[in-house]
Amino acid sequence: MIKTACGLDCPDACGIVVDPNHFPKLAADLAHPTSNGALCALLNKHLFEEPRITKPRVHGKEVSMHEALDAVAQSLKVEQKLLWRGSGNFGVMQEVTNLLFDAIKGSLTHGSLCDGAGDAGILEGRGINRILPPEEIAQAEVVVVWGKNLTVTASHLLPYIEGKKIIVIDPIETAIARQADLFVQITPRTDFFVAIMLARFAFMGDHEDLEFLEEYASDAEDFYDFTREFRIRPILEYIGVELHMLGDLLEMIAGKKTVYLVGNGVQKYSTGHHVLHAIDSLAVTLGHFGKSGCGVAFLGNSKLDLNNPFEVKTPTVSKVATPFEQFETVLVQGGNPAESMPNSNRVRNELKKTQTLIYFGLYENETSALADIIIPAKNFFEKEDIRLSYAHHYIMPMRKVHDVDFGITEYDFTNEILKRLELPMLQAESYYLEYFLDQCEKFDSCYRSPAHQAIPYQEGFGEDGDEEFNLIEEYHDDFINLKKYTRARRRSKKERIISDYWLVTPKSAKSLNTQFKRDNQIVLHPSLGFKEGECIEVSSSYGSIKLYVKHSDRMRNDTVLIPANTHGVNQLTPDIISEEGEGATYQEVKVRLKSI
DSSP states (O other): OEEEEESSSOOOOOOEEGGGGGOOEEEEETTTTTTTTTOOOOOIHHHSSSOOOSEEEEEEOOOOOHHHHHHHHHHHHHEEEEEEEEOOOOOOGGGGGHHHHHHHTTTTTESSSSHHHHHHHHHHSSSSSOOOHHHHHTOEEEEEESSOOOHOOOOOGGGGTTTEEEEEEESSSSSHTTTEEEEEEEOOOHHHHHHHHHHHHHHHHHHSOHHHHHOOTTTTTHHHHHTTTHHHHHHHHHHHHOOHHHHHHHHHHTTSEEEEEOGGGGGOOTTHHHHHHHHHHHHHHTTOSTTTOOOEESOTTTTTTTTTOOOOOOOOOESSSOOOOOSSSSEEEEEHHHHHSHHHHHHHHHHHSSSEEEEEEEOOOOTTTGOOOEBBBBBBSSOOEEEEOOOOOOOEEEOOOOOSOOOHHHHHHHHHHHHHHTOOOOHEEEEEEEHHHHTTTEETTEEEEOOOOSSTTTBBSSSSSSSSSOOOOOOOOOOOOOOSSOOOOOTTTOOOOOOOOOEEEETTTTTTTEEEEOOOOEEEEGGGGGOOOOEEEEESSSSSEEEEEEEEETTTTEEEEETTEEETTTGOOOBBSSSSSBBOOOOOOEEEEEOO
């Protein structure tokens, strides 16, 4: 039996036990803290149903791996070359290709398609983004699930919140919302105002933790003054909830051990950093930091306090709005920018203009369809690697448990290209694996990050834990001026335009972004007047697509939901970069609906 770890991009980062003689039959590692005895359907089923790329191709012709790597090396001899890698925690060895692009004086990307804005907001307040251990979530009395669909994106947290008071704040009535003690169904993009109103009411009702504020946030009076800049009645109308609901929420969390589980959706906006900063500021006001059973859990910094041998100082361009047309050769590794990047119409047009597009990955997708050179990769069962997580501190070796006669690892790919370009080769693969593990503490059947703190921020904030929390005291937002994001156009009298709707693009239970099962539906409230199953046109300033209607009375009637795995959804989304954090703002747009 071999112990390894799941390499799918999920915060749970489960442990797996594999019998190589019965692969692909898998079992959860019962000793691992987040596996909880079960593995998800994506790992147990869909991973092995997806057809793999098995043959290298050059300009549509199947060739040997040797010939394909020769073609890659030749294409990288140009002046302008870019490595665009998919985001997420798949394994630390994925980043070894940084060393190749450093050696050939190429460019990498900066920013995030995932959590950049939220991470920036956390840093503004706390100074450092520490992970809240699941063990501390288990100590809470109350759990606030804020814009996070636990059953889809973090199902292995569910046992940690059993028996607790559950509050859900979300525009969508999710499965966890239906089980909650209190569900507050807010207008999308109003999370900042919810946090600010709750903080204001906390001060007004003397619910603030004076002792905690005096020690860790001495500018609390200035923060209270800031919350008073917002008029209560108009803000509540904008949020779309009654005053008593926020009052009930506050009564449930004040003076209780409370954790806030915050999802990515709350920060998919230009002002996303303000949202996490405001939620953190609310938690600090109530003393919900630095104590057992308290804290705000977003996506933590998985590499905190780890020296990374793959960090390089090459030029970088934005990952959110990558100017592909500036590069002669683009290497796409483990991603699908033609479909997963916002404003994907622009992305595809620019990818088509590159002299050579190389795709290095596991599966066929919209990007591989455009590629000049295709290199099949090994998956995480077919190589050695190390798995980190942005939801817990456990670091797990990923063991090779299965072999196939096709594909190449990131390490071997990098070495083969360096050899062909007559550049210095890498250190032994074991050197890099040990480099990471030697920095960690051996813990049961895995390792633990040097950044681990049983109770984060117990001594204070900042990198050294000796600073105060910086409460939020400013907010800038011009999205209310919809002209900036909704381009005016002439309309035929025959067109049936049904106003503008908030767009929500959550994760799907059947996929990881554009990997595995894809969708073609739009979910909306029946009152909007479209028939179940009807094909309608959905449009924004960036493009339009056709989708089939699925009714749900759990939707707001000012909001539509298109899962992130849906074909073409990012033809609707903007490549606006968040004000802080260089993050993607997928939901910084409204859409129109039209019968066809």
